[in-house]
Amino acid sequence: MPQGVPDSVPDDGLTTRQRRNLPVLAVHTGDGKGKSTAAFGMAMRAWNAGMRVAVFQFVKSAKWRVGEETALTALGDLHEQTGAGGPVEWHKMGQGWSWLRANADHDEDHAAAARAGWAEIARRLAYEEHDFYVLDEFTYPLDWGWMDTDEVVSVLSARPGRQHVVITGRRAPAALIEAADLVTEMRKIAHPMDAGRKGQKGIEW
Numbered sequence: 001m002p003q004g005v006p007d008s009v010p011d012d013g014l015t016t017r018q019r020r021n022l023p024v025l026a027v028h029t030g031d032g033k034g035k036s037t038a039a040f041g042m043a044m045r046a047w048n049a050g051m052r053v054a055v056f057q058f059v060k061s062a063k064w065r066v067g068e069e070t071a072l073t074a075l076g077d078l079h080e081q082t083g084a085g086g087p088v089e090w091h092k093m094g095q096g097w098s099w100l101r102a103n104a105d106h107d108e109d110h111a112a113a114a115r116a117g118w119a120e121i122a123r124r125l126a127y128e129e130h131d132f133y134v135l136d137e138f139t140y141p142l143d144w145g146w147m148d149t150d151e152v153v154s155v156l157s158a159r160p161g162r163q164h165v166v167i168t169g170r171r172a173p174a175a176l177i178e179a180a181d182l183v184t185e186m187r188k189i190a191h192p193m194d195a196g197r198k199g200q201k202g203i204e205w
Contacts, residue, residue, distance in 0.1 A: 029172035032186030051131035139169030
């Protein structure tokens, strides 16, 4: 796609503008670093465009705070104060699933919590509550069999309006990849941890 020009134009009856404005389902997968980082970068672009942004972090504890959460939450506050950008919500499994009554992070059923998180996302998609969704590390509950991949793909494929969804995580199921409009595989060539170096502030979080 050199200079933003597609290699071919499908005979789908849509105008150039209509085709450009179709909602995107993106998947960032693979063993390399940068899947979530790229998704959060896209979320910042969406915020700048005035979109309603919502991040749902699967697997990570509600107590774990990444740098992008601080940045995007600050952008959400800026929107409330000045009207710049768009609103931002950030939810994490455990205590971050604010719609669950019992969400003690240490004794919950993680599979049940993941399913509850997905049920809430499906509800929000149906009501078009956000414009841009990041489902961070969502491939893992699918890979572990915590939820039905076919049902997830069906809901995502049938989502109304112009709701963009970005999903991150290793081992993305084939059905999800097949349904996606944009798929990027991060391939690890080298990583500081290969040399025994631990993750560091500003690089990993």
